[in-house]
Each structure stands twice: as C-alpha cells, then as structure tokens.
Amino acid sequence: MSQLNDFLVRIPDKPDVLATRVSNLQAHMAGLKGLVESGTIVMSGPTLAEHPKTADAGLAINGSAWLVRANTEDDVRAIVANDIYAKIGVWDVENVTVTPFKCAVRKPL
DSSP states (O other), rough: OOOEEEEEEEBBBBBHHHHHHHHHHHHHHHHHHHHHHSSEEEEEEEEEEEOSSSSSOOOOEEEEEEEEEOOOOOHHHHHHHSSSHHHTBBBOOGOOOOEEEEOOOOOOO
C-alpha cells in the first residue's frame, strides 16, 4: 500500500504573463477542482512580490504555491505539468520547487 506524502510546491511565473494568467483563471480553477475535491491539493493560491499597500491596489502576482498530497515528487511534477498554466507558458516549470513536508497541524475549513 502506498502512502501519501505532503509536498510544498512553489511555481514561479514567467515574466510578463499576468494578462495571460488572468484570462485563463477560470480554466485553471476548473482544472484544480477535482484535485481539491479528492484531497490531492490541500492549499493553493498565487504568490505575491508583496502585499498590496491599499485596498484598491492590484496584486503583484509572481507565481503559485500549493500544498499537495501525493506518493512521489514525480507525481507532483506531473500534476503541475498537466495544469493549463504550465501548458500555455504562464508558469516557469523549469524552476518549480517541490519540497517534502510533514504537516503537523491540519485544520479543515
């Protein structure tokens, strides 16, 4: 029986892709839906260069971060590669970092 492991995943964006990222957000979220529902992706969201200084300031998005439950790092990388953001060149898949992680506290939303 294989055991699921936790992985922290940091996926940087390529330069100047914000418009492409935003215009494909719905397709990206649709692709994540089954992974979230199955518990494979536990947490997901954009990473920021900095937090907005005002409520009406835009987000300085520079990539994505995930907490993934999978058997192996290769499984995680396959999930990343299958995402629309990887397929259309939003993500810099050559510089993805996948870090083994042991979650000590997990609280359901």
